[in-house]
Amino acid sequence: MTGRADGADLRPDAASPVVILVRPQLGDNIGAVARAMANGGLFYLRLVAPRDGWPQSSAWRTASGAQRLLESASLHDSVADAVADLHHVFATCPRPRHVIKPVLTARGGAAELRAICARGLRCGLLFGPERAGLDNDDMAQADALIRYPVNPAFSSLNLAQAVMVMAYEWAASADDTPPRMLMTNETGVATKAALENFLTHLVDELDACGFLRNLPKRPGMVRNLRHFFQRGEVTEQELRTLHGVVTELAIGRHARGRKEEAEVP
Amino acid sequence: MTGRADGADLRPDAASPVVILVRPQLGDNIGAVARAMANGGLFYLRLVAPRDGWPQSSAWRTASGAQRLLESASLHDSVADAVADLHHVFATCPRPRHVIKPVLTARGGAAELRAICARGLRCGLLFGPERAGLDNDDMAQADALIRYPVNPAFSSLNLAQAVMVMAYEWAASADDTPPRMLMTNETGVATKAALENFLTHLVDELDACGFLRNLPKRPGMVRNLRHFFQRGEVTEQELRTLHGVVTELAIGRHARGRKEEAEVP
Numbered sequence: 307m308t309g310r311a312d313g314a315d316l317r318p319d320a321a322s323p324v325v326i327l328v329r330p331q332l333g334d335n336i337g338a339v340a341r342a343m344a345n346g347g348l349f350y351l352r353l354v355a356p357r358d359g360w361p362q363s364s365a366w367r368t369a370s371g372a373q374r375l376l377e378s379a380s381l382h383d384s385v386a387d388a389v390a391d392l393h394h395v396f397a398t399c400p401r402p403r404h405v406i407k408p409v410l411t412a413r414g415g416a417a418e419l420r421a422i423c424a425r426g427l428r429c430g431l432l433f434g435p436e437r438a439g440l441d442n443d444d445m446a447q448a449d450a451l452i453r454y455p456v457n458p459a460f461s462s463l464n465l466a467q468a469v470m471v472m473a474y475e476w477a478a479s480a481d482d483t484p485p486r487m488l489m490t491n492e493t494g495v496a497t498k499a500a501l502e503n504f505l506t507h508l509v510d511e512l513d514a515c516g517f518l519r520n521l522p523k524r525p526g527m528v529r530n531l532r533h534f535f536q537r538g539e540v541t542e543q544e545l546r547t548l549h550g551v552v553t554e555l556a557i558g559r560h561a562r563g564r565k566e567e568a569e570v571p
Numbered sequence: 572m573t574g575r576a577d578g579a580d581l582r583p584d585a586a587s588p589v590v591i592l593v594r595p596q597l598g599d600n601i602g603a604v605a606r607a608m609a610n611g612g613l614f615y616l617r618l619v620a621p622r623d624g625w626p627q628s629s630a631w632r633t634a635s636g637a638q639r640l641l642e643s644a645s646l647h648d649s650v651a652d653a654v655a656d657l658h659h660v661f662a663t664c665p666r667p668r669h670v671i672k673p674v675l676t677a678r679g680g681a682a683e684l685r686a687i688c689a690r691g692l693r694c695g696l697l698f699g700p701e702r703a704g705l706d707n708d709d710m711a712q713a714d715a716l717i718r719y720p721v722n723p724a725f726s727s728l729n730l731a732q733a734v735m736v737m738a739y740e741w742a743a744s745a746d747d748t749p750p751r752m753l754m755t756n757e758t759g760v761a762t763k764a765a766l767e768n769f770l771t772h773l774v775d776e777l778d779a780c781g782f783l784r785n786l787p788k789r790p791g792m793v794r795n796l797r798h799f800f801q802r803g804e805v806t807e808q809e810l811r812t813l814h815g816v817v818t819e820l821a822i823g824r825h826a827r828g829r830k831e832e833a834e835v836p
Contacts, residue, residue, distance in 0.1 A: 315724035342732055344725040371725065406806055407754055413743065414750025451754070454739065455746035459580035460609040460636065463735075467607055470732045471739050474719065478678065481720035485679025489672055489716070541671055 316374050318349035323419050323429040323476065325469060326352045326388045328444055331436045333358060337368030337376065338466030339433075344372035346473025351379040352388045352430075385432065385447050393427035394419075397440055397448035398468055400461050405442065408450040415452040416475035431472055436465050493543035504545050504552075505532055511556045581639045583614035588684050588694040588741065590734060591617045591653045593709055596701045598623060602633030602641065603731030604698075609637035611738025616644040617653045617695075650697065650712050658692035659684075662705055662713035663733055665726050670707065673715040680717040681740035696737055701730050758808035769810050769817075770797060776821045 325343055330336050330353065340351060353360055360381050369376055382388040389395050396415055410418060419429050432448060434440035445451065454471055456463065463471070488495060509518070509528055518524045540548075590608055595601050595618065605616060618625055625646050634641055647653035654660045661680055675683060684694050697713060699705035710716065719736055721728065728736070753760060774783070774793055783789045805813075 317724075338729065338732075341729060345721045345728050345732070347722040347725075370727075370729070402754060404756060405754065406756060406758070406809065408751055408803070409754045410751050411743075411746070411748050412739075417750065450751070453748075455743050455748055456610045456739065457612040457742060459582075462635075463610055464603065464606060464635070464731075466729075467603075467610070467732065467735045470728075470735050474677075474721065474736050474739070477722060478676075478720050481676070483676050483718075483720055485682065486673055486675050486715070489667060489670065489674045491669060491671060493671070538673070544671070 316344055316349065316372065318378075319347060321423045321426070322348055322350065323423060323431050324350040324352055324392065325472075326354060326382075326385070326430050326432050327356070327465070328354045328385055328388075328432055328440060329357060329435040330433075330465065331357045332465075333362030333364030334368045335436065335465045336362065337365035337370075337372075339469045340365070340369040340372040340375040340379075342466050342470035342473050343375055345470065346475075346477040348473050348476060349375060349378070351375050352382055353379055354382045354385055354388050356381075357435075385444050389430050389432075389447055391428065392430045394422050394429045395432060395448045396429070396450050396452050397432040397434075397445050398472065399434070399440055399445060399451045399453060400456075400463070401439075402445065402451050402453065405445055405451075407445065407448070410450050410452050412452055412454045412471055412475045413479075415450070416472065416479040418450075419476065420479045433465060433468055488539045488541070490541050493541045496540045496542045496545050500542060500545055501535060501540060504548055505535060507549055508552050511552050515556065515559050581609055581614065581637065583643075584612060586688045586691070587613055587615065588688060588696050589615040589617055589657065590737075591619060591647075591650070591695050591697050592621070592730070593619045593650055593653075593697055593705060594622060594700040595698075595730065596622045597730075598627030598629030599633045600701065600730045601627065602630035602635075602637075604734045605630070605634045605637040605640040605644075607731050607735035607738050608640055610735065611740075611742040613738050613741060614640055614643070616640050617647055618644055619647045619650055619653050621646075622700075650709050654695050654697075654712055656693065657695045659687050659694045660697060660713045661694070661715050661717050662697040662699075662710050663737065664699070664705055664710060664716045664718060665721075665728070666704075667710065667716050667718065670710055670716075672710065672713070675715050675717050677717055677719045677736055677740045678744075680715070681737065681744040683715075684741065685744045698730060698733055753804045753806070755806050758806040761805045761807050761810050765807060765810055766800060766805060769813055770800060772814055773817050776817050780821065780824050 325339065325348055327336065327339060336353070336356065343349065343351065361376065365376055366373055396410065396419070402409065422429050432440060432444060434444065452472070454463070508531065512518045518527060590604065590613055592601065592604060601618070601621065608614065608616065626641065630641055631638055661675065661684065667674065687694050697705060697709060699709065717737070719728070773796065777783045783792060
């Protein structure tokens, strides 16, 4: 379930997009890109004219278990060559100007990629070089641009971070985890009847010890306790613990009460 | 609009969550975290017992313009100290086990953070050390855990990548950009009437040159051309260009036609 850190579990999903790094400068970044791709379930990497050649040992150092992606990566002279066998190409571009082109959000882009790949068509994602980004000729190779909704005062992402966002959105686009759930392990969420049973136990003991002796205030105090214990989900195991806490505290009080009675002269 | 790369535009949004790095190991990663935070519009950074002390010059090297966040970062001995003034704490945790805790997706977590911060409450996001992640005592300080929907066969994210995903989701949670739009610059999307006007021009010229001379097939051919030009949005500028293309091609044909006529003996 937790996966193997050495990347031996990394297998290509034939219906996943290709990541194309255009003129990447730093081997460190290429390795970090491979790791980010693997995190998101992407596998296919293509390199267009990497500045320092290919392969580069620095990429292997930063891939942290995603070396299989580097070993399978292909090398290309031009963007046109790298996209030749693809049907759809999206270009990530933080600040597109002077082009007339569809622009997608990262999430919108991931949803379209998912839909297009599901039709058996092959998609590619273009990422530009570290400093300059994609040039106008690169963007002209793309069907659409993808622009992330980031801080306009600080919109330049590190190359591997830019790939991470799309890899994450690709994975998220197939995820149906509820946005919030209670992790309960071996126990389960308690029913209302089980919660009521505990509240009855608690109130009985509070009546017995005199905590609720102010009868006009008693209904409100009981209601406040009920509000508190209703605030979040409670598990069956936690209710058993709470029953035990109340019982033990009450035993102590009873024992002390008996001791005090015994001490009465 | 494009922001300044030196980070001088970075200003804290008082209603944004605090990022708390618990026992971070590498200064490089702390700097990369600051950059990722700035990308997503986060500002407040707290460090709990960084392994190599604080400040570290390596962090300043990788912050790439987000140095203001490092200069404002605070140093803490314990998680308890780092979260003492906060109202809600979420802990990122790739593989939570043996804890009973609400678990949120990254997107669900960002939506809750946005809602809680909007109430004037202060939120924190805990990130564990590079290798081990948060321990059980760290997680016990949190209201809920956040688990990303990543590749189960390769779920270990670099620390700065993990922060990038939440910073991105924080920014995305306030973004209302349509998932797809056509960027049109100085021109605009053409109306159906403008498109019809072009199609009339095109069909008139195709009638004139004889391309549509097969009358039984003519309606289907015209319909196919209409389907093609209707496939995506077309801008007014593009229609002007297309009018020009048809006119020029037709002039060439007329001229050749006239030339051929003139050559008839």
